[in-house]
Amino acid sequence: MRVDFGGDEEFNAPIDKVRSFVMDIKEVASCIPDSSNFSRTDANHFTMSIEPGLGVVKGSLPLHCSLESKGKDNYTYTIEGKGLGSEVSVTLSLNLYEKGNSTGIKWESSINIKGIMGGIGEAVIRKITQEYVEKIIANARQKINEG
């Protein structure tokens, strides 16, 4: 099952500050809800675990994540996980741009899910991932504002 999302978010901070945040994989990882066991492999790779927000799929899903810069202020996070009878693959593309004294981020994500979680149904998966993404954005906004 594939679910695609996108959006345009404004952060009340200069682009340098937002850029630093986006490139700091530990900071970004800390925005992911119900995550644990963060471990940095190198500057652009890390592993972590998440607990999927589904009552039925209990347990921890280990993830391998990477950050790739694709030109000025274009970044892509790739996340892959296998476990709990499921395979998850996420691509998140971020495009930063100046917006007066603030910074805008245009983002697109593509989520592919196979196995048990993939069989749950598009409407349910879409709603779960939408709520997940909203939490990540809210957490990032709070951290950028605090930082």
Added chain:
Amino acid sequence: MDDLFSMDVDGLARLGLVSKDEEKILSKADVAAEETSLSEYEHYLKHEFNSDAIATARKHGLFAINVKKEYGGNEVRPLIHSLVQQRLAQSGLGFPTLYDVQTFISQPSISRWGTEEQKKRYLPKSATGEFIFSFGLTEPEAGSDPRIMKTTYRKEGDSYIINGEKYLISNGSICNYMILFAKSSENQNEITAFIIDAKENGYSVEAQLREKIGLFTADTAMISLEEMVVHESETLGGIGNGLRIAYSALMSGRIGIGSACIGVIEGSLKASIERSKSRIQHGKEIGKHQLIQQHISAIKQNLEMAKWPIYNAAISMEEYNKDYNNKKLLLDADLKSATAKRIASRLAFESADRAVQIHGGFGYSLISPVGQLFCDSRVARIYEGTDEIQDLKIAADLLGKEFEAFS
């Protein structure tokens, strides 16, 4: 808008049966259905009533659509109402069951049979979802034959005293009010409807039925009525008119459940197509195996066979609603709603069964949406009139009253 639902709406719009304004209402239903899908799914797995769905329906104004404008509603046509219910049921019959009782059965009963005072008191707050209704007809020993009900009322001063038991009542433990049917303790042929307050003394929830085959997000309760005092102003439709009210409500309710069955078929079809494209067995997507294609084709045929009779019944209901005294229109709407519900409920169950087959072992699990649809759809062949009662009604309508097998 959901792809399958959008095709339905576009098709009807091309026939001139859905206007632009009505499309906006259907878009709201589509959003509400999306929003309730997760809570319905999660509550289903916990086997618990989903009150979140009520909040979502309230937010999108869905309880208002079958209420007249003068009482705060949108007053949509039965066809549009049917489409709303259809869309809500793609995730299962849990919330659509509540929605059926509230908007297809209870609101029309009050609209048609209520006094002006009752309409003003109940309809505006039912339209916002502040008041939720249940429909107290079925009893442990009176299902398809309500005439043998044992719940009784007796007159004392300006009130009626009610005693009895109501069984398998959707919304029974969560409702604010119930449309209750009881028999005169003095005259066994006199059945009367009352609007009763579920918070008043004498109304108690004996049990919530959780050990069901499906329908876990819907509330199903057994209600005990003990010396319940109901003021005479809360009789609905006059003394002795109970069965007329019940039958007219069920005629509308059959369209509600039939419409929900179309949603079940669409949910089955969507999940099956997705599964057929993503599941690989024997080196290729299972959708490339011909016997899986046969199931997909059959579910699509079921969808077409189910939806048009329901739409046709909804259109007949619209005509009848304009002229309640026209017996020809009544018989037409009655026959069509019975026939359409009979067809749709059988095909919904068959479609969900085929979808389970396509999903294999995973389908035989409540984790799987099609497993949920399968379990839910079974009840559609029972409530709002069993398959057998629909068959008898259809045959009697065609053969004539003297052939009624259930008289």
